[in-house]
Amino acid sequence: MKVVNSAVEEFTVGYYGICAAGGLISAGATHLAITPLDVLKVNMQVNPLKYNGILSGFSTLYREQGYSSLWRGWSGKLIGYGLQGACKFSLYEYFKKLYGDVLVDQNKGVIFFMSSASAQVFADIALCPFEAVKVRVQAQSNFAKGLADGFPKLYASEGLHGFYKGLLPLWGRNxxxxMFMFTTFEHSVEFIYEKLMQRKREDCSKSQQLAVSCLAGYTAGAIGTVISNPADNIVSSLYNKKAANAVEKIGFGNLFTRSLPVRIAILGPVVTLQWFFYDSIKMMTGLPTSGGLRRHLKDADFLGYEV
Incomplete structure (x- = not known):
């Protein structure tokens, strides 16, 4: 199967390299941009009495710690989530092709779930050390200024274990x-082209294709945020030594609601912009926008591929 008018052949080393570069740029840049919201989110999770709202939380941070406090952990966001994005997007494409070829008779949704889960396992291994330092920098004002002094300080106090003790909760969150983000995105793209636009992908303009990616991306980000919110609260508590009784202190119901508005405010636009940048980079290299499972002849034909 080949992609129409593509300058790079799909499922080659060059193709996965482009996917990795797209994921690196899109995830790193978007996560860097929303660092102030992330700082507020972490503080709302570990100190909800003091930081009990978005506007009041920003006001408290600015008043007590100054403007620079809103950008604490920016280097961890840029590098850590950039590496995570590179692994996540490129490996998702790799596993989707692999599982699609092996599990020929399996439902598409199962392929999407398995591919995204497999990719995320490796992506979080790359992210975990940066996340461990970032959360401490954001929630503990006296811990460190950033990665440069945070890494050696964490290693000195907790060893290698300190960098990866949050890996299981991180997997539990991410x-x-x-899984829900990628699967929702795939089904949303298919629904928009088939039911709403009733056109093949190749018959749409570049701007229309990117608009589809953005709409599907926002939907996917919102659903993924709701699903992962309990684990996100536990991750923040763990890094601040409160995870042993996090559920008891926070309350089971509050795990689903605490910091949810600010997380939706963060991840909705972030995921949307990630898909926009990612697919823009793919289009600039002659590749089609994301979505679709190549082993399905009917899907490939509808979405605008030659078999």
Whole structure:
């Protein structure tokens, strides 16, 4: 199967390299841009009495710690989530092709779930050390200024274990998010082209294709955020030594609602922009926008591929 008018052949080393570069740029840049919201989110999770709202939380941070406090952990966001994005997007494409070829008779949704979960496992291994430092920098004003002094300080106090003790909760947060995000995105793209636009992808303009990616991306981000919110609260508590009784202190119901508005405010636009940048980079290299499982002849034909 080949892609129409593509300058790069799909499922080659060059193709996965482009996907990795697109994921690196899109995830790193978008997560860097929303660092102030992330700082507020972490503080709302670990100190909800003091930071009990978005506007009041920003006001408290600015008043007590100054403007620079809103950008604490920016280097961890840029590098950590950039590496995570590179692994997540490129490996998702790799596993989707692999599982699609092997599990020929399997339902598409199962392929999407398995592919995103497999990719996220490796992506979080790359992210975990940066996340460990970032959360401490954001929630503990006296811990460190950033990665440069945070890494050696964490290693000196907790060793290698300190960088990865949050890996299981991180998987608990990001695996459900990724699985529902990618699967929702795939089904949303298919629904928009087939039911709403009633046109093949190749018959749409570049701007229309990117608009589809953005709409599907926002829907996917919102659903993934709701699903992953309980684990996100536990991750923040763990890094601040409160996870042993996090559920008891926060309350089971509050795990689903605490910091949810600010997380939706963060991840809705972030995921939308990630798909926009990611697919823009793919289009600039002659590749089609994302969505679709190549092993399905009917899907490939509808979405605008030659078999």
């Amino acid at each position: 695996l459900p998010f990724s």
